[in-house]
Amino acid sequence: MSLTRRHFVQAAAGGAASSLLAFSTPSRAAAAKEFRLGLITPAGHSWNRAALAFGESLKKSTDGRLSVTVFHSGQLGNESAMMQQLQSGALDMGWIQAAELGSRVASVAAINAPYLVRSTTAVASLVRTPEALKLLDVLPRETGTIGLGWGITGMRVVFATKPIASPADLKGMKLRINPTPVYRDFYQLLGAAPTPIPTPAVFDAMSNGQVDGLEADIEFSWNQRFDRVSKVLMPMNALFMPFAPLVSGRIWQTLDAKDKELIRELVKQSLDAQIKDIVTTELGLVDKFKASGIAFRNAGDFNPAPLIAEFDKIWLPKAPQIAQLRAIGAKLA
Known part of the structure; x- marks a missing residue:
């Protein structure tokens, strides 16, 4: 039996509403995701090792429902290109230098100012302070990304x-x-x-x-x-x-609260390990x-x-x- 025009419009509207509801409130089963993570450092660099460790922890913690593919060495472009991809949602995650963020948002450049500290050990402490972490609060508004913390170089x-x-x-x-x-x-x-x-x-x-x-x-x-x-x-x-692990705001809004909390915690663990790595290996x-x-x-x-x-x-x-x-x-x- 053919639909009348009125029935067709009603059916289409109902389907669109159902699709929107499914998108805005995804079930746990429907939330399977392979995140694409870009960074400019080469394989073997401490940032890259930390990104891989985060991906392994996320996959293990979710029984494979969430996973990460790391694109190192600027395979997805330079940091400016990756920021554009993060803003559009074409890239899920990026581990981006403070230099790139500070060139876009002057207040974030505060973390790059000279003589904030005089040693790598002090760097490790500074980037964990509430004041340093608060610099990332402007990123959703200014760049369309979510900052999850700071990692470091010496x-x-x-x-x-x-x-x-x-x-x-x-x-x-x-x-x-x-x-x-x-x-x-x-x-x-x-x-x-x-x-x-x-x-x-x-x-x-x-x-x-x-x-x-x-x-x-x-x-x-x-x-x-x-x-x-x-x-x-x-x-x-x-x-x-330092660098900041970022998530595209467009991707972040599709995640439920439990997944957001898990990602934040696993990124923090990965950053803690990366910071310890730098502090302990630099003298060598x-x-x-x-x-x-x-x-x-x-x-x-x-x-x-x-x-x-x-x-x-x-x-x-x-x-x-x-x-x-x-x-x-x-x-x-």
Whole structure:
């Protein structure tokens, strides 16, 4: 029997309502999901290992109902491209550097400010404080993503192809940096010429004199063996680069409360392990660098107070949270 136009419209409306209800209140059985997680670090990096550990825990905790496929080494694009995918819902999860987030939201850049802390052990404590975690609260509104915490790298160091003895000696040097605005302003205040270069090209840029030095964390630097193209390694005791595990807001709203709680808890466990990994292995990597023969220069005699004052003139109006984080960090030193 054929439907009349009226019956057809009623049936269609009823079907649409049923579909909407099913989408908005998914059953546990219908919530099976394989999350796609992107990050830029290579296989074997501590961030990548932590992402894999999170995926394994999630799959085990849900008997395979929820799982994670990790796309490392920027397979899904750079962090800017992954942020766009997260915003659209094309990517479920991304472990994104604070540099990328801070370039989009000035207040989040507070976590990248110089001299918040002076050691990797203090970094580990700072990123777990309520004040540091609160920086992520603006992400749903500003970026359409949900931030689940902070992971870390160690304190950043400078490798130089020429002799240097102090941060003051960076004046006039072409220095490869992470291009986040906070780092750019910091190194410009030191008189360096910040030179952003894609990560895969950095080693050659050091070798051929395109740049005079670079700043990076110890773990990444050992993996890349920048000591082979440098004369000096100088710990700056100033900067670190955390990352935040993000979930697309479009994906997050489809999850029920129990799954959200589980994901938050398992991400936290993974971050705790990653942070412990960095703190416990960094000294061993420093010893490896020392054994390689590269000269170490201690920046401890450098007085950063005038530099901090100049930096804060630029950044406190944009990210007033810096003052609070620096006060907390001073107690952790």
